[in-house]
Amino acid sequence: MTPSPATWTVATAPGRLPLIGHALKLRKGLLAFVSSLPAHGDLVRIQIGPWWAYVICDPDLTRQVLFDDRTFDKGGPLFDEGRRILGNGVLTCPHEDHRRQRRLLQPAFHRARMPAYAQVMSEQTAELLDGWHGGTVIDVPAHMHTLVSRILARSLFASDSVGPASTLVEESLATILHAMYVRLLMPSSLTRLPTPGNRRYQQALDRIHTAVDHAVQDYRSSGEEHADLVSELLAARDEAGRPLSDTEIHDQILTMLAAGIETTATTLSWALYMLARHPDVEERLHAEVDTVLGGRTATWADLPRLGLTERIITETLRLYPPTWMLTRTVTADTRLGGQLLPAGATVVYSPYLIHTRADLFHEPGRFHPDRWRADNTARPPRHASIPFGAGSRKCIGDSFAMTAATLSLAGIASRWRLALPSGRHVRPAATAALRPHKLRMRATRRGPAV
Ligand code: HEM
Secondary structure, three states, X not given: OOOOHHHOOEEEOOOOEOOOEOHHHHHHXXXXXHHHHHHOOOEEEEEEOOEEEXXXXXXXXXXXXXOOOOOEEEOOHHHHHHHHHHOOOOOOOOHHHHHHHHHHXXXXXXXXXXXXXXXXXXXXXHHHHHOOOOOOEEEHHHHHHXXXXXXXXXXXXXXXXXHHHHHHHHHHHHHHHHHXXXXXXXXXXXXXXXXXXXHHHHHHHHHHHHHHHHHHHHHHHHOOOOOOHHHHHHHOEOOOOOEOOHHHHHHHHHHHHHHHHHHHHHHHHHHHHHHHHOHHHHHHHHHHHHHHOOOOOOOHHHHHHOHHHHHHHXXXXXXXXXXXXXXXXXXXXEEEOOEEEOOOOEEEEOHHHHHOOOOOOOOXXXXXXXXXXXXXXXXXXXXXXXXXXXXXXXXXXXXXXXXHHHHHHHHHHHHEEEEOOOOOOOOEEEOOOEEEOOOEEEEEEOOOOO
């Protein structure tokens, strides 16, 4: 039940300094700072330089914001920069454009499309693993980034003719995603200076835009239909029978890449890390994949029997939600948690903050995939699990991501074991996504050679 407004507490986070506000605290330990906020209130004000924001610390208030996307519209520094890069795609567009865009894109993510995407996922996982050599130490996030980039590039563009475009996209995207976060913490005047960093960023943006334009032109001129996302976008018609314009298609493609690659790759990297730190879970996973797959990579048909693999992904998304902090802009004066928020105010919601609340998750710091078992009577409350957001702006790629992560993890575990150099702890680096900082693991072949 939603508590009455009188029971909400609104506070300003402690430790604020003149002029810079909480900037120093954020720089010193962003995640620890964010996790400490629920102790102060349900809605907590923070200040970074001249910028103020309200951080939501309660799952019911989070839902109130996410389910009223007219009053709490996409906005704030992350989305403003996102719009500059991705244009007006479904991730960054304002409420007034969203319904049309979402309806046009939804068919491409229909469950009926998933088996075709799953085939790409299985093939790409097998191809990646064929290139691994026993005993080598690998940069896990880099390998997962490559895997998911290829999965997404191939799901978008099945045609062989656009191979070079997807490679360019893969290379440029890492530069762009990193720079996006750095730029969030810079005054906007500095982002326009002709520094080497700004030039690299602009060049990466230009390359990616050109690559996507060429790929779309290629599709239009060949007239061939493929079982892929771009063909779906080209065929889509709105209620008035209008297709998406070239600019709209371009923006949607960039949006899928930006929203889908880093998030899914990060999830896989953390899952592999958690398995190495929890040999009991790893052993059970190996038993599951050995029974179901027997040394091959996983397919769509295997999914119903990969229950533990899926729970490992779900638990990883709880502990390390890649999109760990997101913003909204208030479009009209409104009340939230009893507090009057003026139009223009910024509201922050954080899956990470909600997922680590001890009153919602028993032993929140513990990696415990079985908390998600259907027969667990102490299963966490549904509304407290928000790795994909909620409401009408909820992730459109949630099933795609869960399928990709589950099939890839099962495929990897079926053939390889990844171990950490002894005693190594890896910290999360809270950039635009919650990435593992320097995660290197030793790969050993499992079972009979395949
Ligand atoms: C584990 C992987 C993923 C996670 C954790 C994730 C998380 C999220 C979250 C939290 C949102 C809501 C953002 C907000 O409230 O402001 C979102 C939106 C979105 N995601 Fe994902 N995502 C993942 C994978 C993907 C994939 C694979 C795709 C595409 C193939 C994708 C495409 C999108 C799009 C287009 C939106 C905007 C939806 C809308 O506003 O209607 N995501 N994602």
